[in-house]
Amino acid sequence: MLDLPDKIKSLIHEEEYSIDDVGMSDSTVVLFKDKVLKIQTISEEAENEYHVMEWLQGKLPVPKVLGYERDEKKAYLLMTKVPGEMACADKYLKDPEQLTTMLAEGLQMLWNVDINHCPCIWNLEKKLQMAKYRVENNLVDVDDAEPGTFGENGFKNPNHLLEWLNNHKPEEDLVLSHGDFCLPNIFLANGKVSGYIDLGRAGIADKWQDIALCYRSLLHNLNGKYTGKQYQRFYADMLFEKLGLEPDWDKIRYYILLDELF
Structure with missing residues (x-):
């Protein structure tokens, strides 16, 4: 009970x-x-x-x-409860072309929202302040990080990563950001996004925050990180083609590294 x-x-x-x-x-x-x-x-x-x-x-x-x-x-x-199924459902992962089309449309739906009067701000200044708090209070799980983030060929520790992030802040293109645009947080139905969940970090932020985490989530889910099942017919530029954007790999790397502290 x-x-x-x-x-x-x-x-x-x-x-x-x-x-x-x-x-x-x-x-x-x-x-x-x-x-x-x-x-x-x-x-x-x-x-x-x-x-x-x-x-x-x-x-x-x-x-x-x-x-x-x-x-x-x-x-x-x-x-x-939002309708539909998570974007990481097997039936969507089997068709990366359709999946990335729907996810790209979901990103653009967020960016089309007028951010005037948005009550929540999650820009870099805010996120780096929160990252500092997490580092200082030993809340970062280094074992959950991407391989190579920490260790011999990576950052010495979370504090070293935080220092790098503070010294390499990119220019921000502010939009409405989901904040954790990973496949389990996006629901799909009838060929489109039917719901966004886990909105604790949603608010005004750089558009590449969501692009980076969406890209990483696609790789993890399609390469079998969670289930061991690998899916074919996905290539690295597929998401960016659907978005009509050239990939900014520096920003993508930056926001994935920033997420390692959360």
């Missing part, structure tokens, strides 16, 4: 549920028939997710907030 605030209990009654174990988040995600309850430690990201989800109503396909409560330690966000 879940230990929940009374208001959240009143909204879910005694519905059957299951626990979702997909994704890299440290939150607890409880799945009901038509609702999702996200339970996480109180943090700026938890507050951000609630506020940005409210702001995005009518602008993008995001869950509708049904209830939001906090106690001394936890935040409880109850929302509607």
